Amino acid sequence: MDYALLEAKAQIRRQLEAFGPELNDLALEHPPKGINADLAMPVFPMAKAWRKGPPVIAKEIAEKLDWPEEGLIERAEAAGGYVNFHFKRERFGERVVSDVATHGLDYGQLDRGRDHTVVLDYSAPNIAKPMSVGHLRSTIIGEALARIFRKLGYATVGINYLGDWGTQFGRLTYAFIQWGDEAALEADPIQELLRVYVKFHDLMEEDESLEEQGRVWFAKLERGEEEALALWRRFRDLSIREFEKIYRRLGVQFDVWSGESEFYSAMSDRVIQEAQEKGITANDQGALIIPLEEYGLSAPILLRKSNETTSYETRDLAAALYRLDTYHPAKVLYAVGNEQSFRFQQIFKALELMGYGGVEWVHVNFGFMTLPSGRMSTRKGNVVLLEDVLDEAIERAGRVIEEKNPDLTPEERAEVARVVGIGAIKYSDLSQSRGKDVVFEWDRMLAFDGESAPYLQYTYVRCRSIHRRANVALQPFDGAALEAPEEHELLKTLARFPEIIEDAAREYAPHTIANYLFSLAQEFQGFYEKVPVLKAGSEAQVSNRLQIVDSVATVIRSGLDLLGIEVPERM
RNA sequence: GCCCCCUUAGCUCAGCGGAUAGAGCAACUGCCUUCUAAGCAGUGGGCCGCAGGUUCGAUUCCUGCAGGGGGCGCCA
Numbered sequence: 001m002d003y004a005l006l007e008a009k010a011q012i013r014r015q016l017e018a019f020g021p022e023l024n025d026l027a028l029e030h031p032p033k034g035i036n037a038d039l040a041m042p043v044f045p046m047a048k049a050w051r052k053g054p055p056v057i058a059k060e061i062a063e064k065l066d067w068p069e070e071g072l073i074e075r076a077e078a079a080g081g082y083v084n085f086h087f088k089r090e091r092f093g094e095r096v097v098s099d100v101a102t103h104g105l106d107y108g109q110l111d112r113g114r115d116h117t118v119v120l121d122y123s124a125p126n127i128a129k130p131m132s133v134g135h136l137r138s139t140i141i142g143e144a145l146a147r148i149f150r151k152l153g154y155a156t157v158g159i160n161y162l163g164d165w166g167t168q169f170g171r172l173t174y175a176f177i178q179w180g181d182e183a184a185l186e187a188d189p190i191q192e193l194l195r196v197y198v199k200f201h202d203l204m205e206e207d208e209s210l211e212e213q214g215r216v217w218f219a220k221l222e223r224g225e226e227e228a229l230a231l232w233r234r235f236r237d238l239s240i241r242e243f244e245k246i247y248r249r250l251g252v253q254f255d256v257w258s259g260e261s262e263f264y265s266a267m268s269d270r271v272i273q274e275a276q277e278k279g280i281t282a283n284d285q286g287a288l289i290i291p292l293e294e295y296g297l298s299a300p301i302l303l304r305k306s307n308e309t310t311s312y313e314t315r316d317l318a319a320a321l322y323r324l325d326t327y328h329p330a331k332v333l334y335a336v337g338n339e340q341s342f343r344f345q346q347i348f349k350a351l352e353l354m355g356y357g358g359v360e361w362v363h364v365n366f367g368f369m370t371l372p373s374g375r376m377s378t379r380k381g382n383v384v385l386l387e388d389v390l391d392e393a394i395e396r397a398g399r400v401i402e403e404k405n406p407d408l409t410p411e412e413r414a415e416v417a418r419v420v421g422i423g424a425i426k427y428s429d430l431s432q433s434r435g436k437d438v439v440f441e442w443d444r445m446l447a448f449d450g451e452s453a454p455y456l457q458y459t460y461v462r463c464r465s466i467h468r469r470a471n472v473a474l475q476p477f478d479g480a481a482l483e484a485p486e487e488h489e490l491l492k493t494l495a496r497f498p499e500i501i502e503d504a505a506r507e508y509a510p511h512t513i514a515n516y517l518f519s520l521a522q523e524f525q526g527f528y529e530k531v532p533v534l535k536a537g538s539e540a541q542v543s544n545r546l547q548i549v550d551s552v553a554t555v556i557r558s559g560l561d562l563l564g565i566e567v568p569e570r571m
Numbered sequence: 572g573c574c575c576c577c578u579u580a581g582c583u584c585a586g587c588g589g590a591u592a593g594a595g596c597a598a599c600u601g602c603c604u605u606c607u608a609a610g611c612a613g614u615g616g617g618c619c620g621c622a623g624g625u626u627c628g629a630u631u632c633c634u635g636c637a638g639g640g641g642g643c644g645c646c647a
Binding site: 027029031032033034035040042044045047048053054079080081082126163165167168215260284285287289297298299300301302304305306307309311312313337338340341342343345365366367368370400401403404405420431432433435436437438439441444447448449450451452454457458459461462465466467468470511515518519522526528529530534535549570571 | 574592611639644
């Protein structure tokens with residue numbers, strides 16, 4: 001699979017071989033706007049070895065290079081310390097259009113990951129609690145990364161690792177037995193579970209014995225006592241049913257639903273046993289730990305608490321080993337917030353000490369989401385529910401559609417509102433780099449203008465609209481009929497899509513794709529204003545431009561698909 | 572005290588070793604009898620937190636400092 005740009009770069013590299021391997025490390029860059037060139041190579045690093053000034057070196061290289069007639073490169077020239085390359089526009093354009101046309105929505109697919117598996121751990125909500133907007137980031141970033149890695153030929157395993165075990169569920173079980181209401185649990189399970197959990201916490205502030213009750217009931221769970229376990233099982237099942245509704249609306253899918261509860265017994269015993277065999281454990285105040293001070297980590301991993309129950313770290317280690325055994329992954333990614341970075345340092349170090357350092361363990365971290373009023377807390381009630389955000393987005397989108405395009409049928413409108421509303425939410429999160437904290441604001445998350453999903457979707461819709469109105473038979477793409485500079489620029493941008501996907505995967509950064517699509521869309525909108533398609537000067541131009549328009553539509557659609565965002569045909 | 576993330580235009584953010592630092596929003600000015608104005612064109616707006624260092628070259632890499640956020644064993 002050699003796409004136009006990869007091929008062009010390979011051709012340049014081949015010519016550079018005339019200078020021996022010395023030039024291999026020089027980068028081939030995309031020159032900034034305003035520079036008249038298609039690719040550029042800075043030669044400054046050669047100055048010392050060659051004992052010449054960069055402009056002289058650039059000139060020597062440019063002059064010695066020789067471009068085969070059948071290649072994609074027209075010529076090279078020196079410009080200061082750069083060698084600038086120019087494509088044979090006709091042939092390059094033909095290649096790009098044919099790349100996109102032959103691969104369709106699979107354009108950009110590469111086989112970088114053949115025979116490799118990536119395990120992705122994302123979303124991971126806690127059962128018995130409503131999902132808030134806070135869960136959006138992990139869910140959406142994880143889903144996007146899974147799609148990106150799949151596009152590069154990796155097998156992926158998306159795991160929803162539920163927070164379904166721990167002392168808190170001892171508390172919840174006890175609380176429900178004390179104050180729970182069956183009918184309410186049936187009607188709105190998460191609401192009812194939250195109610196008794198909040199009550200437990202409120203009372204716990206005055207009554208310290210409750211904390212002990214929580215521990216006692218968790219111990220019952222870990223010992224497998226039926227009364228506790230049956231209740232817990234119901235809580236879990238009911239929660240999953242609620243979560244599934246939201247995932248369906250978000251278009252998020254998992255290959256595996258798992259959870260901490262699967263890893264507290266036999267699997268945990270194995271972790272403890274292996275760690276002991278490796279001689280990396282110690283006893284401390286009745287608990288079994290893995291000391292990590294000598295690796296610069298200020299706290300140890302707690303393998304077994306003094307009351308004999310397991311800790312979440314043990315369960316995480318057990319889950320990690322299970323994933324190795326089951327999927328044999330090259331990488332295991334955890335899409336989890338910054339606030340847990342210390343914990344992942346501990347876990348990855350422990351895995352290394354246990355002899356499992358051969359796998360790439362990656363904490364795909366992201367910033368904290370807060371409300372303008374401060375931290376979210378489900379228990380304290382200052383929280384924005386994910387469900388409400390989805391509803392609001394769709395409703396707002398519906399209002400805009402009614403205003404902008406009243407011709408749509410009610411059914412169309414509802415569907416477009418869904419696609420646009422959900423898209424806007426996802427894009428607002430996926431378009432910025434992961435690391436930064438975000439403050440949730442309705443108007444920002446649900447923006448429909450400027451850099452937003454609706455802008456990209458609208459660009460797609462415009463492409464499709466032209467396509468629908470064209471009732472001419474396409475002729476083979478005719479490079480000789482390329483005329484407007486915008487055409488060439490657009491073709492170059494389209495040609496970058498495959499490498500953008502690789503960048504996104506390498507950095508675990510979906511926003512790379514979002515930003516690329518936005519700049520492609522912007523370029524297209526400029527083209528749309530300036531360059532007539534259906535009313536172009538010649539039949540060859542109409543045909544060419546239609547094919548460029550179709551290519552833009554394909555790349556936008558397939559790029560948005562990588563982000564888990566759908567496109568409407570009209571809006 | 573130690574560790575992690577962040578600091579670029581009024582606001583929200585791209586750019587993360589290369590050629591004059593870019594968008595979106597907000598403000599102002601234009602553009603719908605040509606392919607959907609959720610659009611386009613234009614104007615104004617920047618000690619790229621501060622100080623050192625590495626480099627031919629630093630917004631980008633390293634060190635220190637300041638500010639914001641998060642975390643630091645029986646919660647996850």
